[in-house]
Amino acid sequence: MKPPPFDYHAPRSLGEALDTLAEVGEHGKVLAGGQSLIPMLNMRLAAPGHLVDINRLPGLADLDVEPGGVRVGALARHAQVERSERVAAVQPLLRRALRLVAHPVIRNRGTVVGSLAHADPAAELPAVLALLGGSVRLARPGAVRDVPAAAFFTGPLESAIEPGELAVSAFFPALPPRSGTAFREVARRHGDYALAGIAALVGLDDDLRVTGAAVACVSLGPVPVIVDVTEAAGHRPAAAADWAAAAQAVWERVEPEADIHATAAYRRHLAGVLAEQALRDAAREAADA
Amino acid sequence: MHEITLTVNGVVQQVAVPGRRLLSDCLRHDLGLTGTHVGCEHGVCGCCTVLLDGEPVRSCLVFAVGADGHEITTVEGLAAPDGTLSPVQRAFAECHGLQCGFCTPGFLCTVTALLRQNPAPTEEEVLEGVSGNLCRCTGYQNIVKSVHRAAEIMAEDR
């Protein structure tokens, strides 16, 4: 259970990091918090020729909080984002989701952007980015592009990041007025990956009628699955909306797989139960907002 | 090989390591500090937890070369230089917070950091705080008791 050998690079500037990544191309991997990459190396599930450690790059740990949303730099750790009151004020779903990510000791090292780059369909943050319609900023020498969440997650552990590219930040938009969010999941032990999880977003108009409702599903498909349930819930006051029908729509839409921890049928069952709970929580928060 | 400098338990150490040397192996094999235990090597068990610049981290999920220039505290560094046990160590001894002791170094480091951040944790905060460490022997009851007792000792000492 030791990592295979690799060439280790510790660039001191963004330019140097991008040049190194461009040079090593598909043989290179970025090392951020290492909380997913190092287990994969230890288990010999990955054997990159070059590791580009970005931990010594200046400026990448910044949290840029504006009324419109939160931009999280590539070196911002889970714990740092979780503790930030400024972040929680603008986008409370981030803190809620982060408390479900692994254990506190792992959150001290793991990064938010690393979690997105890792693109694990069982992870919480990809679902949050997808639900909120956020984006990831990717850089290579002389070029920067923003990839919206809908195009970013392309498969299990696969993202739109191309060899040689560095994810420099991710943007989580703030919520419009009169909207609420919630995150519900079932895990075998607090801090473990969820058997199934649901992040929900509900928006209301001035008469507190539902104008939009959607969920993002965790561990229920190859990527974070977004289900728009606005129609199913009905254009009714939040308290009278048909959240059971909305949950049924989620139940029908997901395509979970079985593993040693849960059957596909059990995961589908959880999807329905958690979706109804999360949508009700989010609607309540929207009505109180 | 990479020439690195680590300050371990207050002592500056220079060592040459290959890029793939895990911090846990560097501490145990290169520096002879075998108090840090290694269980799973993929972040699940918490046995290898040490303090990196005061923050608890999995030493099996950090490369030694990445810790170059940083400060590390292992279980060997928790007691006072004269050997007096730290409040957390005393509490674990008093409350029988261990049986075989394999998981203990990780628990001691995790709990030391937990109480530094939150000197009077609630029951729920203690459970959350130690949830990332596995113990095969004690059933956790006495470990949880030890954390509360350590908080008491620290409050008395203050």
Ligand SMILES: Cc1cc2nc3c(=O)[nH]c(=O)nc-3n(C[C@H](O)[C@H](O)[C@H](O)COP(=O)(O)OP(=O)(O)OC[C@H]3O[C@@H](n4cnc5c(N)ncnc54)[C@H](O)[C@@H]3O)c2cc1C
């Ligand atoms: C015991 C355990 C339990 C866990 N439980 C959960 C959980 O419940 N939920 C959850 O979501 N996660 C969980 N994790 C994973 C953890 O949250 C990781 O911290 C996170 O997924 C990856 O972030 P990182 O910074 O550590 O990335 P790394 O491990 O450094 O990298 C992960 C991948 O992303 C790439 N990468 C990282 N940063 C960049 C970048 N800036 N640009 C381009 N590519 C990049 C790397 O090359 C690698 O392929 C768990 C981990 C452990 C060890």
Ligand code: FES
């Ligand atoms: S050996 Fe590091 S967490 Fe298990």
Ligand code: FES
């Ligand atoms: S005391 Fe034996 S593993 Fe915890």
